[in-house]
Amino acid sequence: MQIKANPLRHGVALSDKKAATKDLPVQAIPAPDTVAICMSQHIGKPAQPVVQAGDAVLKGQLIARADGPVSANIYSSVSGTVKSVETRKDDRGASAQYVVVQNDKQDNAAFLPPLAEKTKENILERIREAGIVGLGGAAFPTYVKMTPRTPVDALVINGAECEPYLTCDYRLMVEKYAELLQGIRYLALALGVDKIYIGIEENKPDCIERFAGEEDIVTVPLHERYPMGSEKHLIYSCTGRKVPCGKLPADAGCVVQNVATAYAVYEAVELGKPLFERVLTVSGGAVQRPQNLLVPNGTAFSYILDYCGVDDSCAMIVDGGPMMGVAVADRKVVTKKATSGLLALTKAETDGSTPTPCVSCGRCARACPMHLMPMDIDFYTQNEDYEGARDWGGVLNCIECGSCAYVCPAKRPIVQSVRLAKAKLRELAATNGK
Ligand code: SF4
Numbered sequence: 541m542q543i544k545a546n547p548l549r550h551g552v553a554l555s556d557k558k559a560a561t562k563d564l565p566v567q568a569i570p571a572p573d574t575v576a577i578c579m580s581q582h583i584g585k586p587a588q589p590v591v592q593a594g595d596a597v598l599k600g601q602l603i604a605r606a607d608g609p610v611s612a613n614i615y616s617s618v619s620g621t622v623k624s625v626e627t628r629k630d631d632r633g634a635s636a637q638y639v640v641v642q643n644d645k646q647d648n649a650a651f652l653p654p655l656a657e658k659t660k661e662n663i664l665e666r667i668r669e670a671g672i673v674g675l676g677g678a679a680f681p682t683y684v685k686m687t688p689r690t691p692v693d694a695l696v697i698n699g700a701e702c703e704p705y706l707t708c709d710y711r712l713m714v715e716k717y718a719e720l721l722q723g724i725r726y727l728a729l730a731l732g733v734d735k736i737y738i739g740i741e742e743n744k745p746d747c748i749e750r751f752a753g754e755e756d757i758v759t760v761p762l763h764e765r766y767p768m769g770s771e772k773h774l775i776y777s778c779t780g781r782k783v784p785c786g787k788l789p790a791d792a793g794c795v796v797q798n799v800a801t802a803y804a805v806y807e808a809v810e811l812g813k814p815l816f817e818r819v820l821t822v823s824g825g826a827v828q829r830p831q832n833l834l835v836p837n838g839t840a841f842s843y844i845l846d847y848c849g850v851d852d853s854c855a856m857i858v859d860g861g862p863m864m865g866v867a868v869a870d871r872k873v874v875t876k877k878a879t880s881g882l883l884a885l886t887k888a889e890t891d892g893s894t895p896t897p898c899v900s901c902g903r904c905a906r907a908c909p910m911h912l913m914p915m916d917i918d919f920y921t922q923n924e925d926y927e928g929a930r931d932w933g934g935v936l937n938c939i940e941c942g943s944c945a946y947v948c949p950a951k952r953p954i955v956q957s958v959r960l961a962k963a964k965l966r967e968l969a970a971t972n973g974k
């Protein structure tokens with residue numbers, strides 16, 4: 541079944557830049573000699589290692605257990621021997637523990653048993669046990685999202701993939717359609733809902749046509765306008781429901797899951813396979829062989845970039861998409877569960893212009909999909925008035941989509957201001973109890 545999307549204004553029109561990889565089938569990258577698997581690759585408390593240096597591990601073996609209700613189990617992505625359990629800095633400069641595994645190249649695997657009885661309770665428990673987190677970028681533990689405190693009646697599947705360059709979700713929809721469909725139905729069963737929506741951008745007409753043929757799924761073609769895939773906008777486009785500021789999708793009766801997450805649920809339920817690898821897109825003007833790759837968790841960016849070939853025109857490496865991703869200075873950084881893309885961009889693809897003072901043009905406010913005042917967030921943050929950024933700019937409602945910075949003629953670093961203000965407000969809340 542197919543319906544029209546509820547129209548959304550704001551956001552920005554972007555060139556999708558997907559041509560280099562959208563028709564390329566997913567290939568598995570040869571597993572590297574070592575993987576360094578991060579214990580803090582989800583929202584919530586880091587997982588606690590249950591292995592130590594010298595231990596033999598199998599691919600798919602539990603190496604770290606979730607620590608508390610908002611956390612996630614972590615599994616080895618190769619077979620071999622644990623070299624070390626060590627502390628390293630991640631790509632955002634934060635310290636985290638890593639389990640480093642020397643790959644024995646034997647590929648010996650030990651999965652969970654396939655789920656025999658596919659009941660609501662059993663599927664939820666399997667999602668928790670398999671360490672599944674939101675693979676659309678947020679890395680929120682899926683079990684927690686699937687057990688909301690308020691009753692929900694709709695599952696909304698995010699097949700928008702609105703970030704330029706990225707095609708990993710598209711390839712899953714094309715190549716693993718039947719499995720993905722099964723994963724979506726397991727998610728609906730686990731939630732206890734029979735309303736299922738899937739939002740897909742109009743630049744994927746083949747996927748729209750295929751899903752529209754499913755009786756139990758409402759397919760919603762989305763205009764190609766960034767950020768159509770953000771949770772609140774997707775819910776409105778698909779269901780017409782509005783999620784109020786400061787509230788969660790469950791407050792509008794919805795749970796949103798990404799297509800890659802649904803596929804991971806299929807694998808966990810049907811094959812007993814925990815989450816230890818994922819498909820990501822390697823692209824950008826400086827990449828010699830852009831690809832969609834199945835990559836073991838904990839693989840170094842340098843290894844992936846060497847495999848695909850990066851030429852001298854590379855001006856920036858980005859972890860994720862160009863709008864919400866993070867520039868990476870150190871290629872030793874490793875993939876995590878939520879790594880959806882790795883871009884090597886040329887100077888022409890990045891905007892290295894120096895920021896100049898705001899000219900009060902208002903373009904950022906017109907572009908902001910959350911109806912915020914981005915120029916105020918930037919102004920107050922630059923003046924170290926973080927409460928002003930909250931009270932007058934609405935920074936806590938910002939989804940960090942980057943639309944404001946994209947349209948700003950003065951090249952104000954608004955997203956950096958947003959992230960700084962949020963971090964400072966968290967510090968303030970911790971010290972003042974505010
Ligand atoms: S202020 Fe936040 S939500 Fe608004 S456009 Fe900028 S990054 Fe996006």
Ligand code: SF4
Pocket residue numbers: 897898899900901902903904905914915918944947948949950951952
């Ligand atoms: S778009 Fe840039 S220059 Fe224009 S008001 Fe916003 S911050 Fe200022």
